Amino acid sequence: xxxxxxxxxxxxxxxxxxxxxxxxxxxxxxxxxxxxxxxxxxxxxxxxxxxxxxxxxxxxxxxxxxxxxxxxxxxxxxxxxxxxxxxxxxxxxxxxxxxxxxxxxxxxxxxxxxxxxxxxxxxxxxxxxxxxxxxxxxxxxxxxxxxxxxxxxxxxxxxxxxxxxxxxxxxxxxxxxxxxxxxxxxxxxxxxxxxxxxxxxxxxxxxxxxxxxxxxxxxxxxxxxxxxxxxxxxxxxxxxxxxxxxxxxxxxxxxxxxxxxxxxxxxxxxxxxxxxxxxxxxxxxxxxxxxxxxxxxxxxxxxxxxxxxxxxxxxxxxxxxxxxxxxxxxxxxxxxxxxxxxxxxxxxxxxxxxxxxxxxxxxxxxxxxxxxxxxxxxxxxxxxxxxxxxx
Amino acid sequence: xxxxxxxxxxxxxxxxxxxxxxxxxxxxxxxxxxxxxxxxxxxxxxxxxxxxxxxxxxxxxxxxxxxxxxxxxxxxxxxxxxxxxxxxxxxxxxxxxxxxxxxxxxxxxxxxxxxxxxxxxxxxxxxxxxxxxxxxxxxxxxxxxxxxxxxxxxxxxxxxxxxxxxxxxxxxxxxxxxxxxxxxxxxxxxxxxxxxxxxxxxxxxxxxxxxxxxxxxxxxxxxx
Numbered sequence: 378x379x380x381x382x383x384x385x386x387x388x389x390x391x392x393x394x395x396x397x398x399x400x401x402x403x404x405x406x407x408x409x410x411x412x413x414x415x416x417x418x419x420x421x422x423x424x425x426x427x428x429x430x431x432x433x434x435x436x437x438x439x440x441x442x443x444x445x446x447x448x449x450x451x452x453x454x455x456x457x458x459x460x461x462x463x464x465x466x467x468x469x470x471x472x473x474x475x476x477x478x479x480x481x482x483x484x485x486x487x488x489x490x491x492x493x494x495x496x497x498x499x500x501x502x503x504x505x506x507x508x509x510x511x512x513x514x515x516x517x518x519x520x521x522x523x524x525x526x527x528x529x530x531x532x533x534x535x536x537x538x539x540x541x542x543x544x545x546x547x548x549x550x551x552x553x554x555x556x557x558x559x560x561x562x563x564x565x566x567x568x569x570x571x572x573x574x575x576x577x578x579x580x581x582x583x584x585x586x587x588x589x590x591x592x593x594x595x596x597x598x599x600x601x602x603x604x605x606x607x608x609x610x611x612x613x614x615x616x617x618x619x620x621x622x623x624x625x626x627x628x629x630x631x632x633x634x635x636x637x638x639x640x641x642x643x644x645x646x647x648x649x650x651x652x653x654x655x656x657x658x659x660x661x662x663x664x665x666x667x668x669x670x671x672x673x674x675x676x677x678x679x680x681x682x683x684x685x686x687x688x689x690x691x692x693x694x695x696x697x698x699x700x701x702x703x704x705x706x707x708x709x710x711x712x713x714x715x716x717x718x719x720x721x722x723x724x725x726x727x728x729x730x731x732x733x734x735x736x737x738x739x740x741x742x743x744x745x746x747x748x749x750x751x752x753x754x755x756x757x758x759x760x761x762x763x764x765x766x767x768x
Numbered sequence: 769x770x771x772x773x774x775x776x777x778x779x780x781x782x783x784x785x786x787x788x789x790x791x792x793x794x795x796x797x798x799x800x801x802x803x804x805x806x807x808x809x810x811x812x813x814x815x816x817x818x819x820x821x822x823x824x825x826x827x828x829x830x831x832x833x834x835x836x837x838x839x840x841x842x843x844x845x846x847x848x849x850x851x852x853x854x855x856x857x858x859x860x861x862x863x864x865x866x867x868x869x870x871x872x873x874x875x876x877x878x879x880x881x882x883x884x885x886x887x888x889x890x891x892x893x894x895x896x897x898x899x900x901x902x903x904x905x906x907x908x909x910x911x912x913x914x915x916x917x918x919x920x921x922x923x924x925x926x927x928x929x930x931x932x933x934x935x936x937x938x939x940x941x942x943x944x945x946x947x948x949x950x951x952x953x954x955x956x957x958x959x960x961x962x963x964x965x966x967x968x969x970x971x972x973x974x975x976x977x978x979x980x981x982x983x984x985x986x987x988x989x990x991x992x
Binding site: 385389392393395396397656657660661662663664665666667668669760761762763765 | 817820822823824842843846847848849850851853855857861863864865866870874875877878906
C-alpha cells in the first residue's frame with residue numbers, strides 16, 4: 378500500500394478477495410459454473426445448426442452449387458480458402474424407361490469415389506452399392522425402383538433426346554434419402570458413362586464449418602465468368618434456412634432466459650456479498666474514504682473477482698466443448714430418426730464461436746457491476762454511523 | 769477548540785421519536801482529554817458521532833478547529849475526517865482482511881504518507897503498542913486488548929487533531945482497559961491530539977482532563 382491512487386484500491390480489493398477466501402470461493406464457483414455452462418450452451422446451439430446444415434447439404438447438394446461451368450475451369454480452380462471439397466457433376470435431362478414405363482428425370486454424372494468420400498448419400502443406400510467408374514451402372518431412388526418394379530442387377534434405359542438410341546444402365550444401388558428433391562426425378566451414374574458428354578459442368582462446393590457462403594460466393598463472382606450461375610444452399614433450400622432461423626430464434630430465447638436466470642442469481646449473490654461486508658464500508662467511511670473511492674473499491678472487487686472467475690469459467694467451458702466435440706459429440710439420433718433435417722446423423726458437435734466466448738463473461742460482468750450499483754448507492758447515501766449500526 | 773452549540777438529535781423508531789440529544793452545548797480545549805460519561809442510552813455515542821461527522825445533528829453547530837463540521841458537504845466532510853479525525857470504536861473495527869501493519873498504514877496511505885516515512889511511523893506505532901511481532905497478524909489472531917491497541921494506533925497514525933473514542937474499553941477487562949486509555953493518552957500527547965472518549969467505566973478516568981456527564985441526552989454537569 379504505497380499509493381493513494383487506483384493501484385491502492387486495486388490492492389485493497391485484491392487483499393479483500395484473497396483473504397476472504399471462503400466467501401470469494403463460494404461466489405467464484407457460481408460465476409465459474411455459470412460462465413462455463415453458458416459457453417457450452419451457446420456452443421451447443423451452434424452445433425445444432427451445424428448438424429442440420431451438415432445433414433442436409435452434406436447429403437448431396439453442398440453449400441454452393443456452381444452451374445454452367447466451362448470445360449477450361451477445373452474443380453481445383455474452385456478450391457479456395459474456406460472450401461472443404463469441390464465435386465464435379467454433369468446433369469442430363471431425359472427419359473428413363475423400363476418394363477413398359479418411361480419417366481422423365483435428370484441423370485446426374487458423378488465421380489463415385491469422390492462422392493462417397495465427401496457426401497453422405499452412400500449412407501442412404503438401402504440396397505446394392507454406389508455405381509463404379511467405367512461401368513454402365515445407375516443409382517436410383519426407392520421410389521423410382523418401385524415405379525419401374527426393378528431390383529439390383531436389372532436394366533433401365535436412358536434417352537436424352539427423343540428418337541435417340543439411348544444408353545442402357547444396370548441398377549447398382551437403390552437409395553432413400555427422405556428428401557423429395559433427391560428421391561424424385563434424379564438418378565446417378567458414373568461421369569464417364571454419361572451420354573453426350575457436354576463440356577459444361579456443375580460443381581457442388583462444400584464449405585468448412587463456420588464459413589458463410591456469402592464470402593465464397595463473392596470470391597467466385599470475381600473469379601468466374603459471368604455466364605456461370607451461383608446458388609447457395611440458402612437459395613436452394615429456403616425451408617432449411619427458415620428452420621435454422623427458427624431454431625436459432627428458439628435457442629436464442631432459451632439462452633436469453635438461461636442468461637437472465639443466471640444473471641439474476643449472480644446479481645443477488647453479489648448484492649449479498651457486498652452487503653455482508655457493509656461494516657467494512659462504514660469503517661472506511663468513518664476514516665474519510667469518499668463516496669467516489671468507495672464506489673471504485675466496490676466496482677474493483679466485483680471486476681477483479683469476475684475477471685478471475687470468468688477466466689476459469691471460460692477455460693472450463695472451452696475444455697468441455699472441445700472434449701465433447703472430440704469424444705464423438707452428443708448423439709440425439711433417438712429423437713431425430715424420422716427427421717429429414719437429420720437425415721444422415723443425429724450427432725451434435727458443439728462448436729465455439731466468438732459470440733459463445735465473449736457473451737457469457739460479458740453478461741456476468743455487466744450484471745455483477747449492475748448488482749453492485751445498489752449497495753454502492755446504499756453506502757454512498759448512508760452515513761457511517763447508520764452503516765455501523767446496521768450490522 | 770471543539771465547540772458544540774445547542775446540539776439536538778432525535779431518531780424515529782418503532783417506539784416513536786427518541787430524543788437522543790437535546791440542546792447540548794460544550795467546549796473542549798485543544799489538547800485536552802475529555803470523557804463523556806453516562807449510562808447506556810444517554811446519548812454518548814450519538815454525541816461522539818455528531819462531533820465526528822458520522823451523524824448529522826438536527827439542530828445546532830459543531831465547530832472543530834474553526835470548521836463547522838455539520839455544515840460540510842459529503843466530500844469535504846470525508847476529507848476533513850481523513851485528515852483531522854481518528855476513531856476508536858467499541859469493537860475495534862479493524863478491517864478483517866488487512867494485517868495489523870496494513871490496518872495501521874491505511875490512514876497513512878489515505879493521507880498520502882508513503883515510502884520510508886510511512887514504514888517508520890508504522891514501526892514506531894507497533895513498538896508503541898507493544899505489538900511489533902504481530903505486524904503481519906490478521907485481526908482475528910489478536911486478543912480483545914490487542915485489537916483495541918491496534919485500533920488506537922490506527923486512529924492516531926496520521927496524527928489527527930481530534931481522536932474520538934466510543935467505549936474503547938467496553939469489551940476489555942479493567943487492566944486492559946486502563947492500558948488502552950493510557951496508550952491513547954500517551955500517543956495523543958506525542959501527536960498533540962485532542963481526545964474525546966465516551967465511556968461508562970469510572971475505573972479508567974484517572975488519566976482524563978475533564979469529565980462531561982450526559983443524562984437522557986442533556987448535559988448534566990462538567991467536572992475537571
